[in-house]
Amino acid sequence: MDKQLSNKDKKMKCVICKHGETKKGTTTITLEKGNSTIVFKDVPAQICDNCGEKYVDGKTTKDLLKKANELVKNGTEVDIRKFQVAA
Ligand SMILES: [Zn+2]
Numbered sequence: 022m023d024k025q026l027s028n029k030d031k032k033m034k035c036v037i038c039k040h041g042e043t044k045k046g047t048t049t050i051t052l053e054k055g056n057s058t059i060v061f062k063d064v065p066a067q068i069c070d071n072c073g074e075k076y077v078d079g080k081t082t083k084d085l086l087k088k089a090n091e092l093v094k095n096g097t098e099v100d101i102r103k104f105q106v107a108a
Contacts, residue, residue, distance in 0.1 A: 033067065035071060036074075037069065037072055037074040038069065038072040040071045040072075041069040041070045041071025041072055042069070043068060044068055044069075044070050045065070045067060045068075046067070046068040047062075047063045047066060048064050048068065048077070049061065049062050050064045050077065050085060050104075054089060054093045055093065057089075057097055057098055057099070057100075058098070058099050059088075059089045059093070059097070059102075060099075060100065060102070061088075061102060061103075061104040062101065062102070062103050063103050063104050064081060064085065065077075065081060081104075081106075084104075085104065
């Protein structure tokens, strides 16, 4: 079986400080909507090794917003949860 290189682990230069390079890691994202505060832990992100700027990709952001919207709809005021990557 051939292994496909599907991992997008490409390093990129930080656009904020223009010096650092991003490294794969996890971060905590807080979303506030109306009266609700939703905190996601262990969100996969690229993190600048120089200034600490975090880059979360578009798909992950979409997942976060979707989950946050569901919680807001259910009337959740505060929620802290581990982010799970949809398979
Ligand atoms: Zn940086």
